[in-house]
Amino acid sequence: MEKYSALKLIRHALGSNRKWPRAWRKAEPAARYDAVVVGGGGHGLATAYYLASRHGMRNIAVLEKGWIGSGNTGRNTTIVRSNYLWTEASLLYEKSLQLWEGLSRELNYNVMFSQRGVYNLGHTLQEMRDIERRVAANRLNGIDAEVVAAEQIKAAIPIINTSRHARYPILGASLQRRAGVARHDAVAWAFARAADALGVDIIEQCEVRGIDCQGGRVVGLQTSRGPIATGRVGLVAAGHASVVAAMAGLRLPLESHPLQAFVSEPLRPLLDTVVMSNAVHGYVSQSDKGELVIGAGIDAYNGYGQRGSFHTIEHAMQAMVELFPCFSRVRMLRLWGGIVDVSPDACPIIGTTPVRGLYLNCGWGTGGFKATPGSGWVLAHTMAHDAPHELNAPFGLDRFSTGALIDEHGAAAVAH
Amino acid sequence: MLLIECPWCGPRDESEFAYGGEADISRPIDPDALSDAEWADYLFMRSNRKGENREIWNHQHGCRRWFVVERDTVSYAIRATFPMDGEGRSP
Numbered sequence: 001m002e003k004y005s006a007l008k009l010i011r012h013a014l015g016s017n018r019k020w021p022r023a024w025r026k027a028e029p030a031a032r033y034d035a036v037v038v039g040g041g042g043h044g045l046a047t048a049y050y051l052a053s054r055h056g057m058r059n060i061a062v063l064e065k066g067w068i069g070s071g072n073t074g075r076n077t078t079i080v081r082s083n084y085l086w087t088e089a090s091l092l093y094e095k096s097l098q099l100w101e102g103l104s105r106e107l108n109y110n111v112m113f114s115q116r117g118v119y120n121l122g123h124t125l126q127e128m129r130d131i132e133r134r135v136a137a138n139r140l141n142g143i144d145a146e147v148v149a150a151e152q153i154k155a156a157i158p159i160i161n162t163s164r165h166a167r168y169p170i171l172g173a174s175l176q177r178r179a180g181v182a183r184h185d186a187v188a189w190a191f192a193r194a195a196d197a198l199g200v201d202i203i204e205q206c207e208v209r210g211i212d213c214q215g216g217r218v219v220g221l222q223t224s225r226g227p228i229a230t231g232r233v234g235l236v237a238a239g240h241a242s243v244v245a246a247m248a249g250l251r252l253p254l255e256s257h258p259l260q261a262f263v264s265e266p267l268r269p270l271l272d273t274v275v276m277s278n279a280v281h282g283y284v285s286q287s288d289k290g291e292l293v294i295g296a297g298i299d300a301y302n303g304y305g306q307r308g309s310f311h312t313i314e315h316a317m318q319a320m321v322e323l324f325p326c327f328s329r330v331r332m333l334r335l336w337g338g339i340v341d342v343s344p345d346a347c348p349i350i351g352t353t354p355v356r357g358l359y360l361n362c363g364w365g366t367g368g369f370k371a372t373p374g375s376g377w378v379l380a381h382t383m384a385h386d387a388p389h390e391l392n393a394p395f396g397l398d399r400f401s402t403g404a405l406i407d408e409h410g411a412a413a414v415a416h
Numbered sequence: 417m418l419l420i421e422c423p424w425c426g427p428r429d430e431s432e433f434a435y436g437g438e439a440d441i442s443r444p445i446d447p448d449a450l451s452d453a454e455w456a457d458y459l460f461m462r463s464n465r466k467g468e469n470r471e472i473w474n475h476q477h478g479c480r481r482w483f484v485v486e487r488d489t490v491s492y493a494i495r496a497t498f499p500m501d502g503e504g505r506s507p
Contacts, residue, residue, distance in 0.1 A: 242464035253460035255437065256489075300435040301418070304466045304490050309417045311431045344460050401456035 001197035004108050023189060024196035027203050029225050033061045035232035035383055036221060038208050038244060040064025041073040042184070043361055043368065044236035045191035045202070046376020047383070049107075052198035054377075055384035060200050062192075063223060065207035069188030072238050075306075075338035076369040077261050077283060077295040079274055081118045081179030083145050085134045088394040088406045089347060090141050095391055096374025097178060103373060109190030111182050112288065116273050118179035119153060121323075123168040123279035131174045138176075148175045159270055159326050167322060168279050181274060181285050181293075187372055208237075211248040217356035218248070234359045234383050239304070239339030241362030248355050253400050254341040254363050257298040258308035261338070262316070264330045266290035275323065282319030292330065294320055298340060298366060307337040340366050345405040350378055351388045351396035359383050360397060421497045422475045423483050436472035438462050439484050466490060472500070 002008065002021050012020055035051060037044045040062045051057045062068075080100055082093035104111050122128040131147060138145035149172050154162045162170045192202050203225070210222030211233065220229040237244045242252050267290050276283040282296045296316030299308035313335065321328045343349060343363035348371070350361045361379045364371060374391070381389035388396065399405055418430035444450055444458055469489045474482050486495040 240466070242462070243466050251457065251461040252464070253456075253462065255462055255464055256466075301487075301492075302437075302464065302469060302471065302489050303492060305492055309430055311417055311429075400460045401452040403452075 001108075001193065004110075023193040024202050027061070027196075027201035029061065029063075029203050029206060029223065029228055030201065031227075032229040033201075034059045034230065035234070036060065036228060036230045037062045037234045037236055038221070039071075039236035039238065040068035040188075040192075040202060040204065041071050041236065041238060042069065042187050042191065042372035043073075043238065043364075043375045043379070044234070045188055045195055046373050047234055047236060047361070047379045048200045048202075048376075049191045049195040049198070050376050050380035051384060052195055052200050055380055057384060058199040061228070062195070062200060062202045063206045063208055063221070063228075064202070064204045065224070067204050068192050068202065069185055072338040072340065072368060073188045073372075074185055075261065075336055076184055077285070077293050078181045078184045078369060079118065079179070079276070079283065079285065080113070080182055080370040081176050081274075082143055082370070083118070083120070083134065083138050083174060083176045083179065084408060085137055086406050086408060087137075087141055089408050090138060090143055092374055092378070092391050092395070093371060094141065094143050095377065096371045099373035099377060100182065101178075103187075103190070107190040107194045109186065109193060111186045111190050113180065113182040115178050115180040116285075117175055117177045118274040118276060119148070119157070119173040119175050121153075121173045121275065121277040121279070122171050123277065124171070127279060128171050131172065135174050144176060144178050146175050146177075148173050157271065157273060157275065159324055160275065161323060161325050170323075179274065181287075184369060191376070208244060208247070211244075211358070213248060213355055213358075216354075218358045232357050232359070232383055234361060234379055236361045236379065238341055238362060238364060238368060241341045241360070245360065245362075248353070248358055250353060250355070250358075252349070252360075252362065252397070253344050254349075255302050256304055256339050256341050257301070258303045258305065258337045259295070259298045259340045259366055260308045260312060260316070260335060261293070261295040262313070262332045262335045263287070264292040264294070264327075265333050267292065267330065270326075277319065277323060280319035280322045282316050282323070284320060284324070291333065292320075292327065294332075298342065304339055305337070306339060340364070340368075342366070344400070345407050346409040347406045348375070348395055349397050350375065350392040351382055352386070353397060357386075418492060418494065420473060420485065420494065422478060422481075423497055423499050424481060425475060425478045428475070428478060432475060432477040434474045434476040436474055436482065438464075439470040439472045468495075
């Protein structure tokens with residue numbers, strides 16, 4: 001792997017940038033691997049990277065039916081934060097945030113992680129009480145969080161509408177200063193490049209069509225590019241988790257919904273932080289190119305079509321104009337949809353399954369991007385040790401029969 | 417926006433309806449007789465089909481009745497809608 005540096009940039013620029021090496025090999029599938037990760041998004045690639053770098057497993061592959069990062073990794077609104085209410089969730093997301101803080105350096109790739117802060121607005125007295133409770137819970141778990149008043153929000157974000165006469169007046173917010181945004185494509189490419197350098201085969205255009213099990217354990221996979229023998233399989237196929245798990249006879253507590261997002265035409269810098277609101281239901285940040293990156297809620301129905309309904313878009317735009325009246329004449333340039341696997345308690349499912357050697361990482365719903373490194377970290381541990389890491393132990397599939405759900409729906413700062 | 421044909425009110429905009437999830441799930445007659453896994457299967461596990469799907473919708477801002485919709489979850493095309501008792505299909 002060629003190390004990226006300022007010196008290399010200059011050297012390659014002098015050569016008209018014609019001699020940059022491939023960031024990762026175009027691997028052909030081998031007949032046998034020690035472990036296979038199904039799904040080449042950020043989570044799957046992170047899993048492979050940590051399996052190789054932390055657990056010494058080098059004979060492994062990542063199978064991706066399209067190209068890497070083409071699913072939800074490239075379709076989210078790039079927000080990273082860890083201010084969840086419940087201890088189980090906040091520790092998992094905080095581990096991830098800590099990994100984000102060192103990620104560009106570790107992977108020798110600029111993932112453009114920008115800790116510009118996230119404001120979660122409160123519009124009612126009850127919301128402000130919930131915010132105070134969540135901030136207190138965060139602090140007890142060692143996570144930075146503070147409550148800010150409307151005047152402080154206005155001082156930090158002059159374009160926001162804090163009028164008391166707004167339909168949903170802003171009373172205050174929680175602020176996590178270490179939260180922020182990252183460049184989503186770069187995260188997939190960075191993990192792919194680093195995993196590849198450790199010998200991981202990244203196999204694109206390779207769709208898994210069957211999971212072979214014998215005597216209750218995994219023995220291999222049937223793919224569009226032939227059979228692959230392996231004793232350990234991690235399913236990290238967000239959007240299609242139910243479809244892939246069904247190949248091993250598993251039923252999951254998931255429903256796949258479209259989630260839409262948009263970017264505006266590029267504007268001059270006017271928003272240097274991230275603003276989220278549950279009550280008017282929308283979230284926005286400004287990209288380095290100047291586009292407003294906007295997201296809102298899921299479409300109500302199940303859908304695998306990577307697109308949603310227009311009234312959902314309209315609702316998101318209403319929320320934005322309510323918060324930022326100056327956005328009313330901004331034109332939207334692009335619109336897209338991802339498929340999010342929503343679980344009953346809005347928390348992911350990460351762990352072992354009734355099939356030996358088969359591991360799940362799914363159900364991240366609308367909030368998976370922020371967890372990319374942490375998710376890979378705990379799944380790699382789970383696959384290497386055939387037992388969950390302490391951080392993902394509460395997130396097993398068995399919680400739906402024991403009743404130990406982690407009720408983050410609406411309890412977190414999340415715009416679910 | 418989907419155009420959904422309510423069996424009683426005819427074609428209406430999706431925004432008049434509420435989605436109710438997978439169809440054909442009945443509450444077990446005797447929950448106490450079930451194991452935890454069976455109860456979890458009823459309560460939480462879903463088929464989450466890709467392609468042809470049977471689901472229930474409620475005409476929330478109309479007649480407020482539940483009905484069954486057969487819809488493709490990839491193309492979103494609605495094949496048929498009919499009342500909950502399953503007797504026949506909408507015209």
